[in-house]
Amino acid sequence: MGNSGQFDVSQCLSRAVGRLSAEDGRHVAEHLLSHVLGKDRAWLFAHARDPLGAEEIAHFDALLERRIAGEPVAYLTGHRGFWTLDLAVGPDTLIPRPETELLVELALARLPTGRVLEVADLGTGSGAIALALASERPQARVVATDASAGALAMAERNARMHDIGNVRFLPGDWWQPLAGQRFDLIASNPPYIADADPHLRQGDLRHEPISALASGADGLDAIRVIAGGAPGHLRADGWLLLEHGWEQGKAIRELLALAGFVDIATERDLEARDRVTLGRWPG
Ligand code: GLN
Numbered sequence: 001m002g003n004s005g006q007f008d009v010s011q012c013l014s015r016a017v018g019r020l021s022a023e024d025g026r027h028v029a030e031h032l033l034s035h036v037l038g039k040d041r042a043w044l045f046a047h048a049r050d051p052l053g054a055e056e057i058a059h060f061d062a063l064l065e066r067r068i069a070g071e072p073v074a075y076l077t078g079h080r081g082f083w084t085l086d087l088a089v090g091p092d093t094l095i096p097r098p099e100t101e102l103l104v105e106l107a108l109a110r111l112p113t114g115r116v117l118e119v120a121d122l123g124t125g126s127g128a129i130a131l132a133l134a135s136e137r138p139q140a141r142v143v144a145t146d147a148s149a150g151a152l153a154m155a156e157r158n159a160r161m162h163d164i165g166n167v168r169f170l171p172g173d174w175w176q177p178l179a180g181q182r183f184d185l186i187a188s189n190p191p192y193i194a195d196a197d198p199h200l201r202q203g204d205l206r207h208e209p210i211s212a213l214a215s216g217a218d219g220l221d222a223i224r225v226i227a228g229g230a231p232g233h234l235r236a237d238g239w240l241l242l243e244h245g246w247e248q249g250k251a252i253r254e255l256l257a258l259a260g261f262v263d264i265a266t267e268r269d270l271e272a273r274d275r276v277t278l279g280r281w282p283g
Helices: 009-017 025-037 041-046 054-068 073-079 099-106 128-136 149-161 203-207 221-233 249-258
Strands: 079-082 087-088 120-123 141-146 169-171 183-188 234-243 262-268 274-281
Touching: 009 054, 025 041, 025 054, 025 073, 041 079, 041 149, 054 073, 087 128, 087 149, 099 128, 099 183, 099 234, 099 274, 120 128, 128 149, 128 169, 128 183, 128 249, 141 149, 149 169, 183 221, 221 234, 221 249, 249 262, 249 274
Parallel strands: 120 141, 120 183, 141 169, 183 234
Antiparallel strands: 079 087, 234 274, 262 274
8 A cells, every 4th residue: 555656756856846836946856855865866867767665755745845834945954065064954053055155265265274273153053164164274273152052062963973173162142152262263154134124034034043143123233242342352463254144244344443453345245245244353
């Protein structure tokens, strides 16, 4: 009995594509079926006529229903690629975004190789920024903080999974776990969306932790705390790098200038939108 043999790979995908939004379409159907079968997408093409088992179909259908109800694909599969790393993610962590790789590139350009450097990632979430930097700069000593115990546990799991030993994980809000410590570089992708922004109640964002997304009336509450405290935690000529929303560059350059930073600049992401503002602390 059961559905065994009822659908082959190709039929299962076509049926799913008919139910998913046009935006998700075939790409998401293939991603979810690959996950269920533990095969890559090339395998799906080569095995289009292979019959699927009842359990495989039931597992796939369950994930499909959750996607149709709005859950992000990365929470359904439990992981997402970032930089060179495949990271475990879950509802306690923001899902790493491709635009955050810009921040990693800008940070690496300011972290010379072959020197012991002290680096901090504030609000690390899944550990994306801290682990990317630590993997590229094995001699750096990286500290990753998060106020969410669930997020910090996920970040530590990702460090173990990738055998990255040069990151320490500290619980707490922004500067609170870092009293008395100074760094050569501090990076953060803090929450920066305005509390009343309607996007928070739409699409995938509804499922991500609000504490990782929203930060006050203008979205800048966390960034004000970070920019204001950074001079007390940077060594002379140390850098602060902040990810932010595409319309916040000017406000953040002003905050950094007010705090005494120099060489302040805003860099654009692959979609040509302001995304990262950075500054040097003259000491
Ligand atoms: N880039 C995310 C978004 O707009 C927000 C991430 C954040 O607030 N740090 O979907």
